[in-house]
Amino acid sequence: MKTNDIILQTVTKITLFVIILFSIYLFFTGHYHPGGGFIGGLMASGAIVLLLLAYDIEMVKAILPVDYRKMIGIGLLFSAGTGAGALLAGKPFLTHAYTYANLPILGKTSLHTAVLFDTGVFLVVIGVTMTIIQTIGESD
Amino acid sequence: MSLLHLAIVSPLILAAFIPALYKKFANIHTGWFLLPLPIMLFSYFLQFIFQTSQGDTITRTLDWIPSLGIDFTVKIDGLGLLFALLITGIGSLVVLYSIYYLSKEKEKLHLFYVYLLMFMSAMLGVVLSDNMILLYSFWELTSFSSFLLIGYWNHRERSRYGAQKSMLITVFGGLAMLGGILLLYLMTGTFSISKTIKMAGELSGQPLFVPAMLCFLLGAFTKSAQFPFHIWLPDAMEAPTPVSAYLHSATMVKAGIYLVARLTPVFAQSSLWLWIIAITGLVTLFWGSFSAVRQTDLKGILAFSTVSQLGMIMSLLGVGAAAFHFSGKSAVPYTVATTAALFHLVNHATFKGSLFMAVGIIDHETGTRDIRKLGGLMTMMPITFTISLIGTLSMAGLPPFNGFLSKEMFFTSMLKVKEAGILSLDTWGLLFPVIAWTGSVFTFVYCMIILFQTFSGGFQQEELDKKPHEAPLGMLIPPVILASLVVIFGLFPNILSDSLIAPAMGAVLQNILGNGESFKVEISHWHGFKPELFMTVGVIAVGFFLYKTSDKWIGFYRLFPEKWSFNRGYDRTLELSQLGSRRFTSLYMNGFIRTYLVYIFSFFIFILGLAMVYEQAFKINTDDLAAVRFYEIMLVAIIAAASISILFAKSRLTSIILLGAVGYTVALFFVIFRAPDLALTQLVIETVSVSLFLLCFYHLPKLRKSEGRIGFKLVNLLIAIGVGTIVTVISLSAHSSKKFGSIANYYIENTYKKAGGENMVNVILVDFRGFDTLFEICVLAIAALGIFGMIKLRLAKGKNE
Numbered sequence: 001m002k003t004n005d006i007i008l009q010t011v012t013k014i015t016l017f018v019i020i021l022f023s024i025y026l027f028f029t030g031h032y033h034p035g036g037g038f039i040g041g042l043m044a045s046g047a048i049v050l051l052l053l054a055y056d057i058e059m060v061k062a063i064l065p066v067d068y069r070k071m072i073g074i075g076l077l078f079s080a081g082t083g084a085g086a087l088l089a090g091k092p093f094l095t096h097a098y099t100y101a102n103l104p105i106l107g108k109t110s111l112h113t114a115v116l117f118d119t120g121v122f123l124v125v126i127g128v129t130m131t132i133i134q135t136i137g138e139s140d
Numbered sequence: 141m142s143l144l145h146l147a148i149v150s151p152l153i154l155a156a157f158i159p160a161l162y163k164k165f166a167n168i169h170t171g172w173f174l175l176p177l178p179i180m181l182f183s184y185f186l187q188f189i190f191q192t193s194q195g196d197t198i199t200r201t202l203d204w205i206p207s208l209g210i211d212f213t214v215k216i217d218g219l220g221l222l223f224a225l226l227i228t229g230i231g232s233l234v235v236l237y238s239i240y241y242l243s244k245e246k247e248k249l250h251l252f253y254v255y256l257l258m259f260m261s262a263m264l265g266v267v268l269s270d271n272m273i274l275l276y277s278f279w280e281l282t283s284f285s286s287f288l289l290i291g292y293w294n295h296r297e298r299s300r301y302g303a304q305k306s307m308l309i310t311v312f313g314g315l316a317m318l319g320g321i322l323l324l325y326l327m328t329g330t331f332s333i334s335k336t337i338k339m340a341g342e343l344s345g346q347p348l349f350v351p352a353m354l355c356f357l358l359g360a361f362t363k364s365a366q367f368p369f370h371i372w373l374p375d376a377m378e379a380p381t382p383v384s385a386y387l388h389s390a391t392m393v394k395a396g397i398y399l400v401a402r403l404t405p406v407f408a409q410s411s412l413w414l415w416i417i418a419i420t421g422l423v424t425l426f427w428g429s430f431s432a433v434r435q436t437d438l439k440g441i442l443a444f445s446t447v448s449q450l451g452m453i454m455s456l457l458g459v460g461a462a463a464f465h466f467s468g469k470s471a472v473p474y475t476v477a478t479t480a481a482l483f484h485l486v487n488h489a490t491f492k493g494s495l496f497m498a499v500g501i502i503d504h505e506t507g508t509r510d511i512r513k514l515g516g517l518m519t520m521m522p523i524t525f526t527i528s529l530i531g532t533l534s535m536a537g538l539p540p541f542n543g544f545l546s547k548e549m550f551f552t553s554m555l556k557v558k559e560a561g562i563l564s565l566d567t568w569g570l571l572f573p574v575i576a577w578t579g580s581v582f583t584f585v586y587c588m589i590i591l592f593q594t595f596s597g598g599f600q601q602e603e604l605d606k607k608p609h610e611a612p613l614g615m616l617i618p619p620v621i622l623a624s625l626v627v628i629f630g631l632f633p634n635i636l637s638d639s640l641i642a643p644a645m646g647a648v649l650q651n652i653l654g655n656g657e658s659f660k661v662e663i664s665h666w667h668g669f670k671p672e673l674f675m676t677v678g679v680i681a682v683g684f685f686l687y688k689t690s691d692k693w694i695g696f697y698r699l700f701p702e703k704w705s706f707n708r709g710y711d712r713t714l715e716l717s718q719l720g721s722r723r724f725t726s727l728y729m730n731g732f733i734r735t736y737l738v739y740i741f742s743f744f745i746f747i748l749g750l751a752m753v754y755e756q757a758f759k760i761n762t763d764d765l766a767a768v769r770f771y772e773i774m775l776v777a778i779i780a781a782a783s784i785s786i787l788f789a790k791s792r793l794t795s796i797i798l799l800g801a802v803g804y805t806v807a808l809f810f811v812i813f814r815a816p817d818l819a820l821t822q823l824v825i826e827t828v829s830v831s832l833f834l835l836c837f838y839h840l841p842k843l844r845k846s847e848g849r850i851g852f853k854l855v856n857l858l859i860a861i862g863v864g865t866i867v868t869v870i871s872l873s874a875h876s877s878k879k880f881g882s883i884a885n886y887y888i889e890n891t892y893k894k895a896g897g898e899n900m901v902n903v904i905l906v907d908f909r910g911f912d913t914l915f916e917i918c919v920l921a922i923a924a925l926g927i928f929g930m931i932k933l934r935l936a937k938g939k940n941e
């Protein structure tokens with residue numbers, strides 16, 4: 001018997017964006033407030049898990065056609081690449097640089113290469129969590 | 141690299157070309173390519189006689205590992221030269237003999253000659269090296285090549301058994317010798333033998349002196365097949381006969397003798413050296429000749445006879461060491477023992493080599509070596525008979541052959557032992573001539589057995605596969621040369637004395653002679669009616685009587701059951717050590733992870749507890765403890781309650797949920813200890829891991845699912861309490877003995893200034909110590925790919941099935 005979980009699906013549609021926004025917030029605020037790539041990534045994958053609970057795996061794959069294993073690779077590339085970038089500037093591996101800039105819309109903002117590193121962490125965490133959950137979910 | 145170095149390694153160089161020559165010239169016997177080399181080496185070494193008989197030595201050095209004091213130093217003195225001539229001389233004859241003995245069509249000749257060349261090179265290296273590490277390297281190469289040669293017919297089980305046995309025993313001794321070398325090095329600081337000999341006077345009082353000596357003796361005794369390590373030699377008779385003639389009578393088994401002779405100047409100061417060598421030698425002499433009589437295989441008799449003769453040489457070297465305790469004229473009776481040892485060394489090589497070759501001929505021409513099947517060959521093989529006659533009579537110690545001379549000198553030295561008046565030799569000295577005489581009687585008996593059982597009596601054609609006839613000429617030349625040497629050395633012994641034996645004595649008995657003096661060696665057949673002459677007459681009379689009546693007493697040997705023989709002991713030791721180690725391993729490696737965890741945790745408790753007690757490290761310092769707050773007490777109470785409940789939970793579901801409770805409480809701890817990042821992460825991770833646990837729980841197989849409490853085990857309880865206590869004690873002590881302040885202030889000051897952030901935790905994670913983070917995400921990635929791999933690969937495998 002197929003249950004009709006329309007309430008769950010509708011709530012998911014709304015909550016999903018809140019969670020995603022919260023995870024993005026956690027990610028970007030990491031350098032100044034609690035948060036960062038790790039917890040942000042976990043939150044984002046939490047949102048996707050919610051989607052998985054409300055719909056089935058095939059549907060989620062159609063909505064988000066992402067290969068999470070490639071995502072792990074890209075994330076590692078981000079983090080390692082940030083580190084390697086310092087080498088190009090003649091600094092030791094993983095030396096970060098930052099500056100404050102006046103951007104058109106955002107106003108005075110700090111730009112920091114640590115964010116790029118954290119992006120790597122963010123992507124790897126999403127990739128890892130989703131790979132594990134998807135793999136286990138697909139197996140019988 | 142001098143010509144001398146080249147001479148030592150030249151067999152190895154030739155060995156590299158042998159397989160190619162074997163392939164290329166398949167219709168020529170490979171041995172012919174080899175033959176010129178030992179002959180050339182022999183004539184090359186002959187020219188040194190003039191120098192060594194003047195008392196000179198020739199030293200050539202080549203760097204090997206100079207930083208460790210290891211070099212390729214070659215030194216020729218009287219002793220080394222004597223051995224080098226034996227090795228190359230008998231080597232040439234053996235190669236010639238093997239050309240006729242081994243069939244070109246049936247045998248893998250290239251292997252045989254490569255091994256033989258390896259051995260020749262190694263043996264030359266052993267006797268000519270002046271560096272002990274070099275000596276040891278060549279020493280092991282002789283063991284190794286001997287192993288290959290004994291196992292040459294590796295399709296035979298007995299060959300493999302003999303090869304393994306000789307390898308185990310000689311390598312055991314070789315390793316002991318390496319230990320001795322290192323101990324000696326600790327005392328002297330040099331690996332050079334000649335420098336060590338110069339320092340000999342300072343060594344004898346040192347604590348490592350006796351252990352070093354015992355190690356060297358172990359090496360020498362195993363290699364030279366001394367009692368009770370003689371057991372490998374009879375089994376080594378599975379080798380082809382040229383190998384037995386070369387390695388196991390003339391050269392390799394004398395490496396131990398060489399070692400003892402070479403190190404006599406170092407160790408002879410100690411009475412222990414004299415006693416051990418002389419007693420072991422005599423026991424070996426007696427046991428070897430006693431056991432030889434019961435053998436029925438000709439090579440078996442010769443093997444035990446070799447053991448016995450080696451024992452005789454060894455005991456002479458032991459007695460010869462007494463010369464170091466005297467000076468001037470009074471040392472002369474004991475230097476005679478050394479003379480006898482060296483003279484008999486040469487004699488034994490000649491007559492034993494010829495006897496082995498004769499036995500090889502008999503084996504080759506009749507198809508058997510069993511004396512019960514042989515008989516009456518005298519008229520069919522007259523030349524072989526003559527060779528055997530000369531060889532056995534010399535071995536038995538009859539005039540006019542060279543064995544007579546060395547046996548007389550042997551008795552002389554043994555009789556002198558009692559008169560020494562030192563090292564409590566006068567009380568026990570009487571034993572020496574008695575054992576020596578008894579051994580010689582048995583020697584006489586087995587010599588007669590070889591001679592008469594093979595060549596006289598009735599001929600038994602029905603027992604033999606072939607029709608016996610005389611061997612080809614090439615096969616006869618080497619033993620004929622050796623047998624004629626037996627006669628020549630017997631009739632004119634003094635052609636050896638000044639040229640070879642006196643310089644060799646100079647090397648063995650160094651530090652005894654003053655400057656410009658040299659040993660006078662006089663060997664003569666007739667020296668009046670002395671006790672030793674009567675002893676020889678007694679040997680002949682009693683021996684002949686025993687041989688004639690052997691039917692009556694040979695059954696006496698059956699009183700010694702095979703069960704108590706040394707061979708059986710060796711086999712049982714090997715068996716028991718394998719069985720024992722298997723039993724021992726299966727005793728503690730039972731395959732249960734829980735057992736291994738018990739080992740690991742017990743060791744953890746033991747080693748840490750021991751360290752705490754031994755270092756008296758336990759300390760409690762309450763000065764810098766923070767005040768305890770109400771929330772903390774509550775949370776501790778919750779965590780404790782949850783953890784203890786897990787132990788008593790009836791269902792697994794309860795355990796999982798309680799575990800989740802512990803995790804969330806830890807997150808609360810993070811909150812009240814002001815770690816928001818940790819709290820966030822802990823909450824999410826705990827959720828994920830609890831879900832994963834539930835997943836596992838859901839998939840448990842139905843069949844063996846038994847819900848119930850954890851069973852109680854006292855050992856587990858004790859270990860758990862122990863580990864908890866130890867960890868608590870260590871953390872209390874660690875907290876109470878902080879030696880340095882924290883480096884946290886640096887981070888607090890520089891998080892904003894240098895890294896442009898305000899969340900210190902995150903700045904440390906991505907900036908100050910981003911390197912760790914980089915590899916932690918690698919860990920995550922590996923875990924994810926691992927899970928993916930495990931699940932997907934299992935599915936793929938299932939499909940295949």
